Amino acid sequence: MLIICFSLLLSFLQIGLFGWGGPFALLSYVQHEVVVEHGWLTSAEFADVMALSRVLPGDVALDAAPLAAYRVLAGEYGTGAAIGGIVVAFTALAVPAFALSALMGRFRERLCSSDVGESILSLLRPMSPGLIAAAAILLMNADNFGSPAINPWQFGVSLFLFVATLVGSGYYRFHPLFMIVLCGLAGLLLY
Amino acid sequence: MSISSDTFLIFLRSTLASVGNSYAAVAPVREAVVLRRGWMTDDEFAADLSLVQAMPGVFALNFGAHIGRRVGGWRGSVAALMGTLLPVFAILLVVCFFFFNLREHAAVRSFLQGVRPAVVALVVLPCIRLGRRSRITLSNVWLPVMAALFVGIMGLSPVWLVLAVAFFGYLYGRYVRPTDRPTP
Known part of the structure; x- marks a missing residue:
């Protein structure tokens, strides 16, 4: 249990310290730690957390952290341990924010208007859409879309709903939550 | 009421209001801190916001820690972080109890299959x-x-990638860039 708590601490500390690129790029960091590296949540569970976090306060990272901790600790060690794990994960995310808020105020000038600061930012800035793309690629698997060989019906419907959401939210500017509920109802009807 | 407990309550309320999108907490915090309490000017708040957006980590937490520090020093920072985390903690605790069981339910499962x-x-x-x-x-x-x-296909950690690129940028800015600027 201590080992699990320690890797929760380490994972979310990394995200809090180096998770650069904005809320959507952060998805790739969280997915890497929670799904790819440690397997605390499956890819489908992570997608469900992302949907759920649209109706919960806070970032996806803040919603995924407790669910991952609960998932890995509650079954084996009980609810008390799971709550401890959630506290550990939140602390690991909050401590870097606290420390950075102390440092950034002091180094702001030196960071933003120097050769070093500018060239670091000019290289990091274009990374952000790439990291969001990575988060999307990590989600595009049989877990979330169904496999074309095993379940062609689900795969076809998933592709349709995917394109429908792209068009509906991207072109017609429907509210994301509206598209999510609509696709959920379609799933209810079709599966 | 002390500044810390006031800050705590401001962030508690704003976080609860920021459903689905952590940026939604910005407007109520600005209203409380700038317009009603007058703890900061609008320009200071805007400057801090743009700084927070360029910081690594979770936006909601960086925002709380930073604005909290501005209005109440490190105590304000802790108070704002607590105010942000406490409602999320309480809500997610309830969600945890239901989430994994509910996912097994047949109707919920087909709903989620459409949502993904x-x-x-x-x-x-x-x-x-x-x-x-x-x-x-x-x-x-x-x-x-x-x-x-x-990150997406080979499954490498984005942390190492960002650190490597930042290091590369540091070397470039430190040694190459000063030399290729035209000398006055």
Whole structure:
């Protein structure tokens, strides 16, 4: 249990310290730690957390952290341990924010208007859409879309709903939550 | 009421109001801190906000820690972080108890099966939007492509990638860039 708590601490500390690129790029960091590296949540569970976090306060990272901790600790060690794990994960995310808020105020000038600061930012800035793309690629698997060989019906419907959401939210500017509920109802009807 | 407990309550209320999008907490915090309490000017708040957006980590937490520190020193920072985390903690604790069991339910399962492709599409959209806005040219298009390839397909940690790129940028800014500027 201590080992699990320690890797929760380490994972979310990394995200809090180096998770650069904005809320959507952060998805790739969280997915890497929670799904790819440690397997605390499956890819489908992570997608469900992302949907759920649209109706919960806070970032996806803040919603995924407790669910991952609960998932890995509650079954084996009980609810008390799971709550401890959630506290550990939140602390690991909050401590870097606290420390950075102390440092950034002091180094702001030196960071933003120097050769070093500018060239670091000019290289990091274009990374952000790439990291969001990575988060999307990590989600595009049989877990979330169904496999074309095993379940062609689900795969076809998933592709349709995917394109429908792209068009509906991207072109017609429907509210994301509206598209999510609509696709959920379609799933209810079709599966 | 002391500034710390007031800060705590401001962030508690704003976080609860920021359903679905952590940026939604910005407006109520600004209203409380700038307009009603007068703890900061509007310009200071805007400058802090743009700084917070360039910081690594979770936006909601950086925002709380930073604004909290501005209005009440390190105590304010802790108070704002607590105010942000406490409602999320309470709500997620309840969600945890139901989430994994509910997912097994037949109706919920087919509902979620429909939702997942939509969720993926809602990640692709901001990627396209941000890609258009961030002035990617032929000379730096390798950066996002490399990020998508390494992290999305090869499963490498984005942390190492960002650190490597930042280190490269540091070397460039420290040793190369000063020399290729035209001398006055």
